[in-house]
Amino acid sequence: MAGVVVDDHGRALLIQRRDNCHWEAPGGVLEQGEDIITGLRREVLEETGLEVTPIALTGVYKNMPRAIVALVFRCEAEAGALRESDETAAFRWVTATEVADLADEAFAIRVQDALASRQTVPIRQHDGVHILG
Numbered sequence: 001m002a003g004v005v006v007d008d009h010g011r012a013l014l015i016q017r018r019d020n021c022h023w024e025a026p027g028g029v030l031e032q033g034e035d036i037i038t039g040l041r042r043e044v045l046e047e048t049g050l051e052v053t054p055i056a057l058t059g060v061y062k063n064m065p066r067a068i069v070a071l072v073f074r075c076e077a078e079a080g081a082l083r084e085s086d087e088t089a090a091f092r093w094v095t096a097t098e099v100a101d102l103a104d105e106a107f108a109i110r111v112q113d114a115l116a117s118r119q120t121v122p123i124r125q126h127d128g129v130h131i132l133g
Contacts, residue, residue, distance in 0.1 A: 001036065002027030003044040003052055003075040004114035007093055012111045013077075014102060015047055016090040023092065023102040025072070025111055040073055048091070049083035052076060058114040061106070074114045 002025040005013040014023045028043040030036065037054060044052045052075040059072040082091050094102060099111045 001030070001040050001043070001071045001073070002110060003040050003054065003073050004058065004111050005044065005048070005050060005052055005075045005077050006115065007077070009093075010115065011093040011095055012099060012115055013048065013050075013082075014092050014094055014099065014111070015088045016092070018087055018089045021089070022104060022107070023099075024104075024107045025114075026088075027070075027072075036071065040075075044075065045080070047085055047088045048080070049085075050077045050080040053078050058116075059110055061110060063106070070110070072110045072114055 004025045007013070012025065015026050016023050026044045026047040027040070028047070030039040031042075034042070040054055041052060044050060054073040054075050056074050057071060058074050061070045061072065062068070063070065084090070092102065094111075096112045096115045099108045102108075103111065
């Protein structure tokens, strides 16, 4: 899963990964027993130092060779400050056009979809449970 953090200027936050130097939206995989929203918030916080609120599910993507399904959420930063980590070497705020020049196509499309003004699946909370739709 990935969190596309969007600022007040409509730009997305990309991280440069330490392991491969690629530019991507922050994210990762769930820990055993972890719900999607908690895992998303944890991963974004670990990689950026930002506490975020997911606003909408903007895409579901499958990596065919690796049989991985990725959920991508548009997020807003609520607190914290950008900081490098063991996983993150640098940060950059980018427009939908700029992301195509920095990120691999599969990751750029995810960010562009999150920035686009199209139908998204909102996230609601009911009795402490996050509900998509």
